[in-house]
Amino acid sequence: GESVGLHLPTLSVQEGDNSIINCAYSNSASDYFIWYKQESGKGPQFIIDIRSNMDKRQGQRVTVLLNKTVKHLSLQIAATQPGDSAVYFCAENYGGATNKLIFGTGTLLAVQP
């Protein structure tokens, strides 16, 4: 799911399959990364985070992978469910005194029953 044009990239998966959502971040000095889920008409909600001194972190049904060499994050959702349908954003925290939080473009996950 890379950002192109003005429309969100879409990932369509079958219920029960695993989903992988990708994100490229911009600042090599960013030290903290977060994945958010946004359902229609709502504000973003926290899913999982990872610090820059880690390359993998697991939660319940979700795993985040961080590759600092190529400034890439991925979110893996196991056994995708209809309730997982939403827009997913990665965010990077520039850290230090600035604490500036910048979002990526987002990916629409559509789960087919």
Next chain:
Amino acid sequence: NAGVTQTPKFQVLKTGQSMTLQCAQDMNHNSMYWYRQDPGMGLRLIYYSASEGTTDKGEVPNGYNVSRLNKREFSLRLESAAPSQTSVYFCASSEGDGGWTEAFFGQGTRLTVV
């Protein structure tokens, strides 16, 4: 525990009018943020306040001003609204101080400028 509260939830302005979007958090967070989200797009940072008493420009600050009134409140002002400012505005807060904690978001303000 209300979290992050934004007011109003909806607003229609005429071109050239001014208004202030209000945001308050009750989590004793140090950092606060204002984002805008256009249809089918991601969140873009307008302004942020890393701690009480400081504010800094984000990615798209033109046409906006902010005030960190106190630790709880961070307002966003449109001095002369333009149709290009039609968007959904989100306020967020985080623990800040360089801490590795996520930002919590309000429910958004849907602004239409005609």
